[in-house]
Amino acid sequence: MMSSSRMLLIMILGAFLLLLSSLDLLVQVVEAQGSWEVVVENAGIASMHTAVTHYGTVVLLDRTDIGASQLPLPNGECRNDPNDETLTYDCTAHSAVYDPASGTVRPLFIQTDTWCSSGQFDADGTLVQTGGDNDGFSKIRTFTPCAADGDCDWVETDTPLQNGRWYATNQRMPDGSQAVIGGRSCDTVEYVPSSGAPVYIPLIANTNDAQNDNLYPYVHLLPNNQLFIFANRDSILFDWTTNSVVANLPTIPGEPRNYPSAGSSAMLPLSGFNGWTDAEILLCGGSTYGAFLNPAAALPASITCGRISPLDTAPAWAMENMPMRRNMGDMLLLPDRNVLIINGAGNGAQGWGNAQNPVQTPVLYNPNAAAGTRFQTLTATDIPRVYHSTANVLPDGRVLIAGSNTHQFYTLTGYLPTELRIEAFSPPYLGGGAEPAITDPPAELAYGQAFAVTVAGGNPLFIDLNLLNPPYSTHSFSQGQRLLQLETAVPTDAGGGAYTVTTTAPPSSVIAPSAYYMLFAVSDGVPSYASWVHVG
Structure with missing residues (x-):
């Protein structure tokens, strides 16, 4: 018969092993929440616009009228622009290409102002960049990417936009053109290359308010060849082949959702398993109305997400709450078909100095889970990313995070300084098992x-x-x-x-x-x- 002291020892040992097992499980759970790494300590510019090329390099782009950046142009090259409101003779770069493989940043030359412009890749991989402020208002620029050791650079084309665009949205179309939609004081769509005069879109005009909450409209190409266009709180189905409105969709409950109130939107993954027919739009976050007009009030951001199937016979918004309030969040489709919501703030709105309470905790959204179980909070970053920040999926599955500048010029001290570091976030699927x-x-x-x-x-x-x-x-x-x-x-x-x-x-x-x-x-x-x- 086992002695009582030996039994007690075994019980203590068992409890200890159970504790170790629990701690190991806890460590595994914590490790499964993702990890952060600063991959560039100083990129020289804060990237307001970011895109990954098919060479795996990353185009970084800011505005030009901020004065000097911290990234010199090479070989004594300078930008001479008498239209620049800040620095007409500027020997620093306002665009660059980052190579994740080597960690290097190569300066690029951009002439006209790309502040709050729009863009999209063409079929051949050329990045087409449209509009901006000041002398960039009607500009079309192109960047044809090259290998990391190449010398490709921006080209300012001679063909202007028909309507100048500031805060517009681009969508690549089935015919190879790009639809350029909306913008400040611009209620039209035009196509690049041009296929006729710009076409008036009533939704853009009708959703304007005192804050201009119809800017950077959310645009998605649906599998029936129509466009879903969303501005402020309303949306339409738009037939781009006839330039006509097919249907007006229900108003989403809650707050304004577009710039400057700044939610985010994504079309959930399409699947060949159902014949590519099911299309759902997810839209999360935004700002309380008035947050932009009265930034000192630091009004709370939205906590809601809406989900709609716009091609249903009776489409309706299904609402649910995020784990925390957020505006200015970036919504990314990940390779595993989940959605990452990252960056942003819990109060205020977009604009210089309008954001407070940075939200540094990413959230994972599983669109295939049951309502009420779709969100998972992930590991927080140490670096706030608010106004003028970006997020992009890299070929290795990491998410590249760049930018954040809540100031009119580069301000490297004080509250929410201009952020020149670039981070990579590894979602939970990296390190969770053998990679195929x-x-x-x-x-x-x-x-x-x-x-x-x-x-x-x-x-x-x-x-x-x-x-x-x-x-x-x-x-x-x-x-x-x-x-x-x-x-x-x-x-x-x-x-x-x-x-x-x-x-x-x-x-x-x-x-x-x-x-x-x-x-x-x-x-x-x-x-x-x-x-x-x-x-x-």
């Missing part, structure tokens, strides 16, 4: 083309192939963002721990406007390093 790898990615895909890839590693019962379109991130909205889940057959054993996954490319340019996409293999929620694939 695509060993034979296609370089080109035609619409409807059947193809197969070999995926090394991962669980053959749970391998997804997802295409992610790199957007143009600015002012809490990722213009052109799109994620497509390909319909896959059951993987077959390719030997050596690898599996062959057979699938079919998206059927048309309505589902996948021609462009470069990041192709991710995702196994048990863990994404591979992306392969760049040109679709169309």
